[in-house]
Amino acid sequence: MRSVPYRPEIDGLRAVAVLGVLAYHAAGIVPGGFAGVDVFFVISGYVITSVIAAELSRGEFTIARFYERRIRRIAPALLATIFVTTIGAAIFLLPADLISFGKSAVAATLMVSNIGFWLKAGYFDAAMQSKPLLHTWSLGIEEQFYLFYPLLLAWLWRRRPRAVAPVLAGLFVVSLAAGIVATDALPSAAFYLAPFRLWELLLGGLIALRPVRRLEGAGAAAVGALMIAAAFTFYGGATAFPGVAALLPTLGAALVINGASKGGLVARLLSAPPLTFVGKISYSLYLVHWPLIVFIEYRQGAELGPWQAAGVAALSILLAALSWRLVEQPFRRPERFGSRRALYSAGAAGAAVCCLAGGVLVVTHGLPSRLPEPVLAAYSAHGDRWNEERCFIDTDGSGGPTPAEIRAGKICTFGPADRTTADFLIWGDSHAHAIAPGILAAAKRFGARGYFVGAGSCPPLREFDTVGVRPSTERRCAETNAAVLDFLRTHKVGAVFMVARWTKYAQGNEYGREGMMFDPAKVPGAVPGEDAKLAAAMDETLSQIVAGGEKPVVVMAVPEPGYDVPYSVAKALLQRTPPDAIAPTLEAVAARQARARDILTEETEKDGGLFVDPTAALCGPVVCPVEQDGQLLYSDADHITIGAALAISYIFDDAFRQIMKGSR
Known part of the structure; x- marks a missing residue:
């Protein structure tokens, strides 16, 4: 009943x-x-x-x-x-x-x-x-x-x-x-x-x-x-x-x-x-x-x-x-x-x-x-990330230093332990976290000592609201970046490497529905007004850095395959299809990067900074490969692997020559 x-x-x-x-x-x-x-x-x-x-x-x-x-x-x-x-x-x-x-x-x-x-x-x-x-x-x-x-x-x-x-x-x-x-x-x-x-x-x-x-x-x-x-x-x-x-x-x-x-x-x-x-x-x-x-x-x-x-x-x-x-x-x-x-x-x-x-x-x-060994090797690139998670603030607020710790200088430090002064700061979003091993490898060659602060979905800009992020992430970005700028006012670092996925911030969108579900035919157009917003925020941030006596080093975003590279290559190997089919053409990369590149180069030149572009190091004359000599260059749809970051570390040598010359 x-x-x-x-x-x-x-x-x-x-x-x-x-x-x-x-x-x-x-x-x-x-x-x-x-x-x-x-x-x-x-x-x-x-x-x-x-x-x-x-x-x-x-x-x-x-x-x-x-x-x-x-x-x-x-x-x-x-x-x-x-x-x-x-x-x-x-x-x-x-x-x-x-x-x-x-x-x-x-x-x-x-x-x-x-x-x-x-x-x-x-x-x-x-x-x-x-x-x-x-x-x-x-x-x-x-x-x-x-x-x-x-x-x-x-x-x-x-x-x-x-x-x-x-x-x-x-x-x-x-x-x-x-x-x-x-x-x-x-x-x-x-x-x-x-x-x-x-x-x-x-x-x-x-x-x-x-x-x-x-x-x-x-x-x-x-x-x-x-x-x-x-x-x-x-x-x-x-x-x-x-x-x-x-x-x-x-x-x-x-x-x-x-x-x-x-x-x-x-x-x-x-x-x-x-x-x-x-x-x-x-x-x-x-x-x-x-x-x-x-x-x-x-x-x-x-x-x-x-x-x-x-x-x-x-x-x-x-x-x-x-x-x-x-x-x-x-x-x-x-x-x-x-x-x-x-x-x-x-x-x-x-x-x-x-x-x-x-x-x-x-x-x-x-x-x-x-699974066959080549499939396992390709897929293992998913875990090929810099292991210094203690330095990186996730989008949910976990990990990394608090704003108070940043202001006090209690942040990740790299370089000769006998040095009491720092030569540089790496500051940016998850792309800064991904390319940091390359910057640090170049720093090591020149005996430079520096800091790192990174936060997910947070470009290194003063008061910049990223389209599509939650209000809590916006606040966390604002608090983190304000703390970094306060840190720069009280700590002499020589140069500031500003690294971010600039293409995303200039266009107001990611590269379509990225990862496993990426479709190059469904990439949305740019959000109107986001490029002007980026230019204004970059101008204000660079001016503040230069006013404090530091040299800005703006690092262009890496080419974005859009596809989740380890997944796609592993599946291609399993299905016996060409894995290089997911490599973006240089023409597509140039089109995606064009507006961000124009903004960054113009603002950097205006403030006497340096502009470092990894595109030439990661691309050939026709395509931007996703693997080289059997090693994948990306750990997902847009972050490069540790191996890729180390392989292109030479692009930062000129920057460190100028930084270290100025510090002597």
């Missing part, structure tokens, strides 16, 4: 949520479809709270029964998905990605994958297209919420019944406020961690406990449906999410749930058999669709085409229906593993198998013996 009446429109709302997610992931035709996950959270909070409240009111609720239902509902399809996806990962993924997958398989099995993905989030993190279990972060949030929620609700119901709604409302407000603040200050934490998301589940719970009578009816449901549609339509990759933006789809879902309880047009539409069927299989559909997309895109190195997206959607629905029928349904029946002990034993055994499989992938270092 059902503890709460069945509402078919809730299954219809589940269908809307999962189809939004599917359309967003497979085809990108619903730019805000990712908000479907937030609709799921509200539905989950509503349904689970309704069941718990009904059982508490009858005096039938027990924690053991609650977790038995959760295991029957969640574990079978999840464990089956993890196990089958592990087999696919062992076939398709390259070693480093397979190691990461193994860790995520263990984390997903233990319902903590959201924490694992949060810990790995950062500037140099792997692309989402290499993470087949990335979508399990939302399950982690739900299950972490349900570890404490039924206990709290049951205790309040029995001991402080009048406090149930006020306490849950208070938790809702605290979590929402924390989520809004964290979305700006700690965006990865706000996205992945339960404390910043539990308000969404509590919203559903509050609707279950205290439905708003004045908002019951077709009108409220219609408004809610329009709110969800607006989020799906107008949100996108640039939306700061969750934060305030998450209120639109979640309040919309709450209005639909609350309003459709009395029937009406929205309730009838959502109760249509096709939608209720998709709603019934929505859990399995959510589980199976993302691994399929990842494996196909990973294999072909490009986004799904329209027909592929349609095929993946159809196949996902078919597999989800089979999973629902053959995996989900049988395990929900009490006669299957009738005793709790048998159920727990079966669940523990399945979890152990998935954890063991994931662990094997980690301890074997991604099963490298599967």
Whole structure:
């Protein structure tokens, strides 16, 4: 017997949520479809709270029964998905990605994958297209919420019944406020961690406990449906999410749930058999669709085409229906593993198998013996980065010195230890971090001593706002760069190497959708006004450096392949296709660099600085190769490897001759 009446429109709302997610992931035709996950959270909070409240009111609720239902509902399809996806990962993924997958398989099995993905989030993190279990972060949030929620609700119901709604409302407000603040200050934490998301589940719970009578009816449901549609339509990759933006789809879902309880047009539409069927299989559909997309895109190195997206959607629905029928349904029946002990034993055994499989992938270092040696050598360039991470401030604020430490001169120092004075400072974004080994190698030849300060997505400019970065990153850049300029006022360094991805800042965009999904035919045009903004910021910054007695050395951005070079070359070798096909032509590089080059050379000459351009050292007369003598020159789509930086270190010799001549 059902503890709460069945509402078919809730299954219809589940269908809307999962189809939004599917359309967003497979085809990108619903730019805000990712908000479907937030609709799921509200539905989950509503349904689970309704069941718990009904059982508490009858005096039938027990924690053991609650977790038995959760295991029957969640574990079978999840464990089956993890196990089958592990087999696919062992076939398709390259070693480093397979190691990461193994860790995520263990984390997903233990319902903590959201924490694992949060810990790995950062500037140099792997692309989402290499993470087949990335979508399990939302399950982690739900299950972490349900570890404490039924206990709290049951205790309040029995001991402080009048406090149930006020306490849950208070938790809702605290979590929402924390989520809004964290979305700006700690965006990865706000996205992945339960404390910043539990308000969404509590919203559903509050609707279950205290439905708003004045908002019951077709009108409220219609408004809610329009709110969800607006989020799906107008949100996108640039939306700061969750934060305030998450209120639109979640309040919309709450209005639909609350309003459709009395029937009406929205309730009838959502109760249509096709939608209720998709709603019934929505859990399995959510589980199976993302691994399929990842494996196909990973294999072909490009986004799904329209027909592929349609095929993946159809196949996902078919597999989800089979999973629902053959995996989900049988395990929900009490006669299957009738005793709790048998159920727990079966669940523990399945979890152990998935954890063991994931662990094997980690301890074997991604099963490298599967692949030919040239493929492994190419792919290993992904880790070919300068290991001085202590010097570099990531986009999430981790690593590197604080602004106070920068001002005090407590920053990374290189060169002869017996020197008490410094000759130079390397200052810039992640491209400064990438090319620093080359600059330092040249410095060593001349006996120079210097400093390094670098921050992800932060060009070495005073008060420059980069298009597309989060407000928290903008603030971090402003604080870091202000600290560097303060440092230069109190510390004599002789010369300042200013290194950045200048092409990005001059045009206001990256080089298309870079990395695994790069398509040279889809490179967007420049954002109007960004070049003038760069010129003004460069003029002001150079003037301040020169006024302090330092010589600016502006280093041009390296050529950008756009393709994730280690991935692309490794896959080309596996598929026996020419790896040099991804090398950009010199003509394309020149066109991409033209505006930035004009600005940098003009501003540098005006202030008597030096201009160093690595393009000639990295390019031939026709193309700019991505490998030389069997060694890759790039660690991703635009950062050069340590080997490449060392190979072109000679281009800095003239600069150091002038720097050291002036210091004597």
